[in-house]
Amino acid sequence: MAEGLYLEVVTGKGSVVGVEVEEVRLPGELGELGVLPGHTPLLTALGIGRLLYTIGGQERQMVITQGFAEVLPDRVTVLARAVRLPNEVDPEVEQRIFEEATTALKTANADDFAEITRRLRTAEACLEISA
Amino acid sequence: MANTRDLQRRIRSVKGTRQITKAMKMVAAAKLRRAQTAVAEARPYADTLAKVLARVASRTEYDHPLLKRREAGHVWVVVISSDKGLCGSFNASLLREAERELRAPAQWDGAEIVAVGRKAADYFKAQDYAVAHEEREIMSNLGPEDGPRLAQMCIKAFNSGQVSGVWVIYNRFINLIRHETTLERLLPIEPPRMDERGPTDEMVDYLYEPDPAALLDTLLPGYVEARVQTALLDSAAAEQAARMTAMEAATKNAGEMIDSLTLLYNRTRQAAITKELIEIVSGAQAPAE
Numbered sequence: 001m002a003e004g005l006y007l008e009v010v011t012g013k014g015s016v017v018g019v020e021v022e023e024v025r026l027p028g029e030l031g032e033l034g035v036l037p038g039h040t041p042l043l044t045a046l047g048i049g050r051l052l053y054t055i056g057g058q059e060r061q062m063v064i065t066q067g068f069a070e071v072l073p074d075r076v077t078v079l080a081r082a083v084r085l086p087n088e089v090d091p092e093v094e095q096r097i098f099e100e101a102t103t104a105l106k107t108a109n110a111d112d113f114a115e116i117t118r119r120l121r122t123a124e125a126c127l128e129i130s131a
Numbered sequence: 132m133a134n135t136r137d138l139q140r141r142i143r144s145v146k147g148t149r150q151i152t153k154a155m156k157m158v159a160a161a162k163l164r165r166a167q168t169a170v171a172e173a174r175p176y177a178d179t180l181a182k183v184l185a186r187v188a189s190r191t192e193y194d195h196p197l198l199k200r201r202e203a204g205h206v207w208v209v210v211i212s213s214d215k216g217l218c219g220s221f222n223a224s225l226l227r228e229a230e231r232e233l234r235a236p237a238q239w240d241g242a243e244i245v246a247v248g249r250k251a252a253d254y255f256k257a258q259d260y261a262v263a264h265e266e267r268e269i270m271s272n273l274g275p276e277d278g279p280r281l282a283q284m285c286i287k288a289f290n291s292g293q294v295s296g297v298w299v300i301y302n303r304f305i306n307l308i309r310h311e312t313t314l315e316r317l318l319p320i321e322p323p324r325m326d327e328r329g330p331t332d333e334m335v336d337y338l339y340e341p342d343p344a345a346l347l348d349t350l351l352p353g354y355v356e357a358r359v360q361t362a363l364l365d366s367a368a369a370e371q372a373a374r375m376t377a378m379e380a381a382t383k384n385a386g387e388m389i390d391s392l393t394l395l396y397n398r399t400r401q402a403a404i405t406k407e408l409i410e411i412v413s414g415a416q417a418p419a420e
């Protein structure tokens with residue numbers, strides 16, 4: 001039925017990518033999920049993590065922090081709070097944030113916990129794509 | 132007849148004013164460009180979100196508190212004005228329109244104002260309207276968090292049953308010389324409609340992950356946030372455009388005024404010279420007679 005898969009990533013700061021891809025892997029809230037053309041319609045919340053997509057056998061990636069994705073047989077629409085591209089990530093800065101958050105986590109109370117985990121996960125994902 | 136010195140002084144003062152209005156026009160033009168970029172950046176998100184919601188709406192009979200119509204009751208009207216003046220009829224037409232809507236009894240039983248921008252805040256306070264919330268000094272420095280914050284406030288009031296609906300009235304940016312005062316319902320959410328295209332046989336319901344209720348819980352507030360943000364950005368762009376047009380007109384008027392004053396000045400000067408000449412000539416002729 002569907003031949004290609006069109007990936008569109010949009011944030012509050014505009015459209016980030018809009019390309020034909022072969023495969024997309026999304027950081028779903030309940031774990032990573034892969035999407036190939038012809039996928040059944042799906043609406044999913046996204047957590048913090050890597051979004052990977054393949055064009056011509058080449059894999060590209062970015063970090064997504066929260067949002068959701070609509071999957072249709074021939075297109076994937078990702079609406080994200082924020083997106084970080086590999087060239088926007090400074091590994092040293094992220095490493096520092098990561099370490100700071102790790103220490104902060106030990107003393108965190110319930111209120112800060114979510115916020116610190118969010119920072120930690122973002123930094124972690126950023127480090128992954130810059131590696 | 133005015134004397135030449137007064138005229139000179141007036142010409143100088145109008146020239147000074149012209150310089151100021153010209154500078155303000157340039158500033159507005161620069162700010163407008165920035166505001167337009169912001170609108171262009173925010174638009175894809177709001178549009179895509181609306182499209183997704185439209186598709187969701189056409190596939191499922193979903194139900195959510197934010198979508199439920201309530202019995203007519205007390206509502207909030209968010210009026211988005213500007214913080215600063217000198218932008219032509221921008222605020223005047225908006226406030227007039229808002230007041231007309233508030234007086235029209237058909238839509239709601241009673242309304243409280245959420246005034247955004249100093250102009251609306253001052254106006255509704257002076258007019259003794261019930262003002263539920265004021266937001267001053269926000270339009271001149273609009274951040275990405277302002278829309279969501281306002282939207283969350285409205286959602287909270289709606290969910291707690293304090294209001295039965297939220298409307299927003301703002302100037303929508305059309306082009307440089309035109310803006311349109313628009314009244315829209317924010318809550319309860321009216322699911323955007325899908326444009327008639329796409330095969331209907333593919334209308335299978337989505338799989339939802341984690342589950343429909345949880346998804347709509349994030350999707351719908353997100354939609355409200357995006358709409359408020361778009362309205363704010365649109366109004367900010369329209370404001371700068373209105374100011375630019377107003378200042379351009381003021382600069383032109385000042386120019387015309389300078390021209391007519393200069394003409395008057397020259398005439399007065401000429402008349403004085405002529406008068407003096409006549410006096411000299413007739414003075415010289417007098418003893419000869």
